[in-house]
Amino acid sequence: MVIIRGMAGSSSPRRARPGSDSRTGPALAGEPPADRSAADILTERETSPETVAAMTTIASIQRVAMRIRHHLEQGVLKDSELTWTGFLVLWVLWLFGEMQTRYLAEEVGVNRSTLSGVLATLERRGLLTRRGHESEGRLVLVELTPEGGALIDKLFPRFGAEEAFVVGSLSPDSMRRLGNSLRSVQQQLDSDEGKRRRAAPVRDR
Secondary structure (H helix, E strand, C coil), X not given: CCCCCCCCCCCCCCCCCCCCCCCCCCCCCCCCCCCCCHHHHHHHCCCCHHHHHHHHHHHHHXXXXXXXXXXXXXXXXXXXXXXXXXXXXXXXXXXXXXXXXXXHHHHHCCCHHXXXXXXXXXXXXXXXXEEECCCCCCCEEXXXXXXXXXXXXXXXXXXXXXXXXXXXXXXXXXXXXXXXXXXXXXXXXXXXXXXXXXXXXXXXX
């Protein structure tokens, strides 16, 4: 689902329009309404409460995930000229050691063609190496170089500090409950029903 402005919570106040001292007054043409969220509008259009609740929840997850990624890219990765995906590749290899590309793609959450381009970039920078599998020529193994390991050694404490900042307003119990809820969503997506729904056209569900 596309993230819709205001869907992340109907009670959240909107930002003031650029150049405006307040959120009151007539909106300029093409501006979203300042006093109603997408959830409010859907409710007015008699969308079921269950659908509005689900859309609001998904939009909140998407929006927060994107903002966390942006925060970490700008606050930690920018100086190292690493993309988010590039960092994840290095981090997975740093954590688990040498890995086949098919498993590395799964851990990072990208397809193999995307991973291939990321690996080529990181390899040119001397941060990892690729080699063929000893007994299975079709398989490719990826490993960090000492330079790649040193870079992650430097970035990891900074990354952890920023992650702690992001969730700093949550209590340990809130973090535990949030983690459990997100894992439940992941398990739902990974279920047989989730796989079936992704494989079947909407009309056949």
